[in-house]
Amino acid sequence: MKSCNTDRGAPPTLLKPLLKPLLLILLLRTAAAEIEHGKAAAERVVNGNYWSPACPAEFHKAWSAQNVASVCFYVSSVKLDWHAARTACHNLAAYRSRCHGDLASVLNTGESDFVRSLMSQLQVNDHAWIGYNDLSWENSFRWTDGRQGYWTNFYPGEPNNGGAYGSEHCVELMNALNGQWNDRDCSHQKYYVCKAYCV
Ligand SMILES: [Ca+2]
Ligand SMILES: [Ca+2]
Structure with missing residues (x-):
């Protein structure tokens, strides 16, 4: 019976120290994007009506x-x-x-x-x-x-x-x-x- 290499998917040892900080940055950026998206959506709906951009004065x-x-x-x-x-x-x-x-x-x-x-x-x-x-x-x-x-x-x-x-x-x-x-x-x-x- 062939032995199974359980380490096949593991990252190379050199990358291991970098993995945690990279993961953290990715999570923080995703969270920031979610907040921005939520803010934009909230700004565009006022009293249930879609907000639409204002025209210049006199237009x-x-x-x-x-x-x-x-x-x-x-x-x-x-x-x-x-x-x-x-x-x-x-x-x-x-x-x-x-x-x-x-x-x-x-x-x-x-x-x-x-x-x-x-x-x-x-x-x-x-x-x-x-x-x-x-x-x-x-x-x-x-x-x-x-x-x-x-x-x-x-x-x-x-x-x-x-x-x-x-x-x-x-x-x-x-x-x-x-x-x-x-x-x-x-x-x-x-x-x-x-x-x-x-x-
Ligand atoms: Ca003419
Ligand atoms: Ca002409």
Whole structure:
């Protein structure tokens, strides 16, 4: 009968002195992680309701995915050219850390309806800058906030890169025309819509 080697699974002698401290560190780290996890969970539930991240001041919460992020919009009360409007959006959102703000992307009819209702509430029935533009490459439109979107809402015949020199590279949302979009020269002074994602 073969003898059984009962020491096969035992650690090498050199490792034995290190085993206890390593085990202790592992246990302490696991306990700390559990406490942090519990704290985070407790912070996210207030009176039985899920907590959702706050928007920057003056922004309006469109909705939030529970425990993840809030989507916030702002409609200006002053007019700026497109580039200055973009800077203003960055600055407005920067007042609250954990928010990333830019000129608004309008990614679907839900967002378009929310922006239009906000504009109407604030009595902005004029046109307003949004983040869509083809500044980098003619007729290749992108959102400034980096969002990917395949939904567009251009007015029939737009974008036409019109103007005296084919210089329309920034997009305005026309509230009075069902929220449809038009490309315009970026130097026009217009109201503007910002959007912030807050976590
Ligand atoms: Ca253009
Ligand atoms: Ca146009």
